[in-house]
Amino acid sequence: MKAVTWHGKRDVRVDTVPDPTIEQPTDAIVRITSSGICGSDLHLYEVLTPFMSEGDVLGHEPMGIVEEVGSEVSSVSPGDRVVMPFQISCGHCFMCDQELYTQCETTQVREQGMGAALFGYTKLYGAVPGGQAEFLRVPLADGTTIKVPEGPPDERFVFLSDVLPTAWQAVEYAAVPDGGSVTILGLGPIGEMASRIALHRGHRVIGVDLVPDRLSGARERGAEVLDLIWRSTSSGAAARSR
Structure with a gap:
């Protein structure tokens, strides 16, 4: 074979x-x-x-x-x-x-x-x-x-x-309370699946990444997103201006 x-x-x-x-x-x-x-x-x-x-x-x-x-x-x-x-x-x-x-x-x-x-x-x-x-x-x-x-x-x-049970277990172990929120650092395959699972379970999701397609996909599915590239660029510009 x-x-x-x-x-x-x-x-x-x-x-x-x-x-x-x-x-x-x-x-x-x-x-x-x-x-x-x-x-x-x-x-x-x-x-x-x-x-x-x-x-x-x-x-x-x-x-x-x-x-x-x-x-x-x-x-x-x-x-x-x-x-x-x-x-x-x-x-x-x-x-x-x-x-x-x-x-x-x-x-x-x-x-x-x-x-x-x-x-x-x-x-x-x-x-x-x-x-x-x-x-x-x-x-x-x-x-x-x-x-x-x-x-x-x-x-x-x-x-x-692999991907689904790993992501499900991560959300389960996070023990997010009813009405709580969860931050997911990295929206690759596991992070993306964890985001979907957390949203499915009714949690507020904040997804953090620096890849535009990952961020836009998570946003379209209902997550709030934090763009690390924008943040680092903005912070650097602010520091230089001071």
Whole structure:
């Protein structure tokens, strides 16, 4: 199969690699139909290179169609359309029961002092091959797949892999009171999604950024915006005038 692989600092390629196979009875094989590129993938491009190995398959925001399942998988079947969250979780340990799936006790990478294993994200998180590939082996498939309906395009669902739950959790943890406000610093994919979620929940949203398109989009959706470029330019001019 074709897959996006890491070969060194600023060296990422599309290579032909072996197709994944069922290794455990709890595995599933998914044919990938969409896979996002996350801002955190840039860390693999430079900062986290000491924790990468040549040939590592990248990607932790995939979705696709189940091709094959192990004998102990009960929640999905071949032909099902699924999204894979970035973390690999069993769904039944103490931490999963608390809905803290990124701390799954079954897949925690204890030797590195980290939480749950992640798809395509360094030996710090288990060195599990990622989803920027034609096929993906999904460990613990019953806890690591979200079944979605046929019909709407992938773009309606692929955000369930990372962007949407990350943003939702950020707003949830902010514990904004009824009638309260929340300031979102940066309106990239996570910030934009957090802005939408906070507005959906009835909060006053103040979005801060310096990219005009991001600011105008947030404003159109009902957020108040603060332009850092305008602020810094105005402050500098005011300082010079004094």
